[in-house]
Structure formats: structure tokens, C-alpha cells
């Protein structure tokens with residue numbers, strides 16, 4: 001059984017963190033399946049490209065994929081909330 005696990009990390013405008021863990025079956029001769037578990041966020045409507053979007057479980061703000069700013073500067077709203085609540 002070949003399994004692939006991918007992780008994506010998210011943050012909401014208020015600094016809450018969430019993650020999406022996707023487990024995929026890569027086996028050629030068995031049915032393709034995928035299992036996604038979410039932590040700290042809920043699945044929302046799909047965006048215009050058909051990708052699922054997520055909202056924060058705590059404050060219900062839309063979650064942003066952290067990867068978008070991991071190699072760049074954080075957006076201003078994240079810099080401002082650096083000191084926490």
C-alpha cells in the first residue's frame with residue numbers, strides 16, 4: 001500500500017492556525033481514494049477555480065494558505081497581530 005500524505009497550513013486574519021492533512025492512496029490497482037482531515041477550520045464553498053476554501057472554526061474568518069507568504073513577507077494584518085490576543 002502506497003500512501004502519500006500532504007500537509008497544508010493556514011492562518012486566519014486573527015492569527016488562528018489551521019491545517020489540512022490529505023492522505024492519498026497511490027496504489028495503481030486499487031480504487032483511488034483520498035481522505036482529508038481538517039484541524040481548526042471548516043470547509044466552505046469552493047472558489048472560482050473549484051478549490052475548497054476554509055473558514056476559521058474560532059472566528060469564522062476565511063483562512064489563508066500559509067505557503068503563500070512563507071517565502072515572502074507576511075501580509076500586514078499578520079504583522080499587526082504578531083503580539084497575539
Ligand SMILES: [Zn+2]
Pocket residue numbers: 012013014015016056057058059060061
Ligand atoms: Zn480565526
